[in-house]
Amino acid sequence: MLKFSKVRKQFNSRVILDIPTLDLDSNLYWVQGQNGSGKSTFLRMVAGIIPFDGQIAFGNVDSKLHPVAYRQNISWADAEPLYPPFLSGQELLEFYVKLRGTPVKDAQELIDRIGIREFIDSRTGTYSSGTLKKLSLLLAFVGSPPIILLDEPLVTLDTVAVKSICDIVKEMQLSGSLLLVSSHLEHDALVSLSNKRLHVTNHTITLS
Amino acid sequence: MLKSTGTSILVCALWLLYVLKCLSFVTRSLNKPDNTFLYVINRTSFLHRLIACIILMTILFFPVGWYGFLIVGVALYHHYYVSALLLLMYLILLCVGPALRIVYKMRHPGTPMYRESRRPRLSFGYPGVLIHYIAAQQKIIFITIKIFTCSLLYFFTRINIPEAYDIQFPYLFFSLGIMANGIIIHRIRSFEENYMLPYRGAPVSLHKRLADYLLFYLIILLPEIITLATLTPVHLHYQDAVYFALCAFGLVVLMNSICFLEDFTMNQYLRIILLVLCLQYYFVVASLLSVLYIIYIVTAIIIFYRSFNLFEKRPKPRSGL
Numbered sequence: 001m002l003k004f005s006k007v008r009k010q011f012n013s014r015v016i017l018d019i020p021t022l023d024l025d026s027n028l029y030w031v032q033g034q035n036g037s038g039k040s041t042f043l044r045m046v047a048g049i050i051p052f053d054g055q056i057a058f059g060n061v062d063s064k065l066h067p068v069a070y071r072q073n074i075s076w077a078d079a080e081p082l083y084p085p086f087l088s089g090q091e092l093l094e095f096y097v098k099l100r101g102t103p104v105k106d107a108q109e110l111i112d113r114i115g116i117r118e119f120i121d122s123r124t125g126t127y128s129s130g131t132l133k134k135l136s137l138l139l140a141f142v143g144s145p146p147i148i149l150l151d152e153p154l155v156t157l158d159t160v161a162v163k164s165i166c167d168i169v170k171e172m173q174l175s176g177s178l179l180l181v182s183s184h185l186e187h188d189a190l191v192s193l194s195n196k197r198l199h200v201t202n203h204t205i206t207l208s
Numbered sequence: 209m210l211k212s213t214g215t216s217i218l219v220c221a222l223w224l225l226y227v228l229k230c231l232s233f234v235t236r237s238l239n240k241p242d243n244t245f246l247y248v249i250n251r252t253s254f255l256h257r258l259i260a261c262i263i264l265m266t267i268l269f270f271p272v273g274w275y276g277f278l279i280v281g282v283a284l285y286h287h288y289y290v291s292a293l294l295l296l297m298y299l300i301l302l303c304v305g306p307a308l309r310i311v312y313k314m315r316h317p318g319t320p321m322y323r324e325s326r327r328p329r330l331s332f333g334y335p336g337v338l339i340h341y342i343a344a345q346q347k348i349i350f351i352t353i354k355i356f357t358c359s360l361l362y363f364f365t366r367i368n369i370p371e372a373y374d375i376q377f378p379y380l381f382f383s384l385g386i387m388a389n390g391i392i393i394h395r396i397r398s399f400e401e402n403y404m405l406p407y408r409g410a411p412v413s414l415h416k417r418l419a420d421y422l423l424f425y426l427i428i429l430l431p432e433i434i435t436l437a438t439l440t441p442v443h444l445h446y447q448d449a450v451y452f453a454l455c456a457f458g459l460v461v462l463m464n465s466i467c468f469l470e471d472f473t474m475n476q477y478l479r480i481i482l483l484v485l486c487l488q489y490y491f492v493v494a495s496l497l498s499v500l501y502i503i504y505i506v507t508a509i510i511i512f513y514r515s516f517n518l519f520e521k522r523p524k525p526r527s528g529l
Contacts, residue, residue, distance in 0.1 A: 100410075
C-alpha cells in the first residue's frame with residue numbers, strides 16, 4: 001500500500017498540492033486533471049525526484065527515511081522523456097537494470113513487445129519522440145517493480161505500441177502492481193482499463 | 209610569433225579551438241526550437257546565405273581574431289610576406305570554413321546530431337556517463353579549460369627556483385584555472401537534471417552518488433595532476449604538489465556541491481565561485497593550503513548530504529515572454 005500523510009508541495013509560497021491523507025492499494029489508477037493541475041508533480045513526488053513536505057511510504061518503507069529501499073520498489077516514465085543522446089538504448093537499459101539489480105535478459109521479451117528491438121542499439125539522439133517514449137516505458141516496466149508511475153504514457157505512440165502497452169499494463173495490474181497513470185484524455189486506451197480515479201483538483205487529490 | 213614556429217602553432221591551435229567553440233554555439237542555437245524561424249534564410253540564394261554566415265563567424269571570431277589581423281599588418285610592415293600571406297589565409301579559412309558548415313547544417317536541418325557509428329559497447333557506471341557527456345558534447349570547452357589551467361600552472365610554477373621558492377603566487381593563478389572548471393561543472397549539473405532525471409529517482413544511496421562524483425572529478429583533474437607531477441621536484445616540492453592537487457580536488461568537489469544548493473544560473477554560480485576564491489586568499493597568504501583542502505572537502509560533503517534531496521530544478525521563464 002502507498003500511504004500519503006500531510007503531503008504538501010509548494011513552489012516558493014504557491015501551494016501546488018496539499019494531500020492530508022491518502023491510501024492506495026495495488027490497482028491501476030487514472031490520475032486525472034487539467035493541464036497544470038499538478039499530475040506530473042504528484043508523480044515526481046512519488047518517484048522521489050522532487051522534494052516535498054510530509055510523508056510518502058510504501059508499506060512501512062518511508063521515502064525519506066529509507067530512500068534506497070523505497071526507490072527499489074518504484075519506477076517512473078516521464079511524459080516527455082529525454083536521455084543522453086550519445087548513449088544507445090541498450091547502454092541505458094544496462095545502466096538502469098544494473099542499478100535495480102535486474103538481469104538484462106529479463107528485458108529481452110519486453111524489448112520485442114514494446115517494439116523497440118530495431119532501435120535498441122542506436123544512439124538515443126537518433127530516436128523519434130515515439131521511440132524515446134517506448135524506451136522510457138521499457139525502462140519503467142523492466143524488473144516489474146511493485147509501483148509503476150506512467151506520465152502520459154500513450155502520447156506519441158503508434159497504434160501497435162498502444163495495444164502492447166495496454167496488454168503489459170493489464171498483466172502488471174493482474175500481478176498485483178500499483179500503477180499510477182496520468183492522462184487528461186477521457187478516451188485514452190489505458191483509462192478504460194482503470195476503475196479507480198485520482199482527481200487532481202483544487203491543489204489536492206481525491207480518490208473515486 | 210612571426211619568428212617562433214612553436215608559438216605560431218600554439219596561437220593558431222587556440223584560435224581554431226575558439227572558432228570550433230563558436231561553431232558549436234551556433235549549431236546548438238540553430239537546433240533550439242525557439243530559433244526554427246531562422247531556417248527561413250534557406251529561401252535565399254547560396255551566396256547570400258554564405259555571406260551572412262561569414263559575417264556571423266567574423267563577428268564571433270573578432271574578439272580573438274583581431275590580434276591575428278594586427279599580426280598580418282606587422283608582418284607586412286617587416287616584409288614577412290610569406291608569413292603574412294599564410295596567416296591571412298588561415299584567418300580567412302577560420303571564418304569561411306565554419307560558415308560553410310553552418311550553411312550545410314541549415315540546409316539539412318533533419319540531420320541527426322549523432323550519426324550511427326560502430327564502437328564497442330561500453331560497460332560503465334555513472335562516472336562513465338559523465339565522461340561520455342564531456343567527450344561527446346563538451347570536449348572543446350574541456351580541452352580549452354585544461355590548456356588554460358595547465359598553462360597557468362606550468363608557467364607560473366616554472367619561475368620557481370630554489371633560491372626564491374614561492375607557492376602562493378603560482379597557487380593563486382592555478383586556482384583561477386581550477387575555477388574555470390566551474391563552467392563544465394555547471395553544465396554537467398544541467399545535463400543531469402535534463403537528461404538523467406530517472407537516475408535521480410534510482411535506488412542509489414547518497415554515499416554511492418558522492419563516491420561517483422569524487423571518482424569522476426579525480427579523473428577530470430588528471431591533466432592538472434600530470435602537470436603537477438612534471439613540475440616536481442625541481443620547481444615544486446612534493447608536499448606542495450600534493451597540497452595543490454588536494455586543493456584543486458577539494459575546490460571542484462565544492463563547486464559541484466554548490467550546484468545542489470539552488471538551481472543557480474551560470475552568472476549566479478560564477479559569482480559564488482568567485483567569492484569562494486576571494487575567501488581562500490587568506491589561506492593562501494597564510495600558507496595554510498594544508499587546512500584549505502580539508503575545509504573544501506568537508507564543506508563539499510556537508511553541502512552535498514544536506515542539499516541533494518532538497519534540490520529541485522526551477523521552471524525558468526521562456527525568453528521573450
